[in-house]
Amino acid sequence: MEQTVEQKLKALYELQNIHTKIDKIRQIRGELPIEVADLEDEVAGLETRIQKIKAELDDTEDAIVNRKNMIKEAQNLIKKYDTQLKDVKNNREYDALTKEIEIQNLDIQVSEKKIREFGFEINNKTEIYEKAKANLDLRKGDLEAKKTELETITSETEKEEQALVKKAEKAQENIEERLLFAYDRLRKNAVNGLAVVTIDRDSCSGCFNKIPPQRQLDIRQRKKVIVCEHCGRILVDEALTHELAEA
Secondary structure, three states: OOOOHHHHHHHHHHHHHHHHHHHHHHHHHOOHHHHHHHHHHHHHHHHHHHHHHHHHHHHHHHHHHHHHHHHHHHHHHHHHHHHHHOOOOOHHHHHHHHHHHHHHHHHHHHHHHHHHHHHHHHHHHHHHHHHHHHHHHHHHHHHHHHHHHHHHHHHHHHHHHHHHHHHHHHHHOOOOHHHHHHHHHHHHHOOOOOOEEEEEOOEEOOOOOEOOHHHHHHHHHOOOOEEOOOOOOEEEOHHHHHHHHHO
């Protein structure tokens, strides 16, 4: 059975009321889901950074151990060459051993210098590591607090929202596809999600622009779907809203 324009307007306004209630529930949650997601990303980023710094610290520690081993090897070679010096037969052998001892002493100096540099590097990275860990603990605390807050709000409103979503789906069945498409488009483009609005003090309650008297009369007669010439929202008269409230 073909719906009258009045029935179409009532169905649209009823759907708008349901969606407005859903919007209000979601506004209560506000930015919390986004804040939780951002904090999760930040925590993951900090954990990755900490793992990287820890790996670099481990590599530097290994490099120090290697350098210390190189020093021991050089010291052992120096002792060996010192012993061999006592048994040299000619100047050529003496010069060769002396040169080897000199090279080993230079290697020891290079390794000692590297160990000092590695020590400074470890001190700096350890400071960065500790700060990152402290920051991670803080952000984890913030994340848990936000998650708890979101879970509390969600548990309080979830049932109501689900019921309203089902109600909205049922209400949509009473609206023809063409009107529903226009309604959805208007809702997406409107900041406050209002696609169907009333006349309030001779003005559109969506954009607050004045509505000419003749246009107001046309709206009250409910003979055709009329949109605001300024914002494009669908307009209904106040009496229709009262009738729905009383129904």
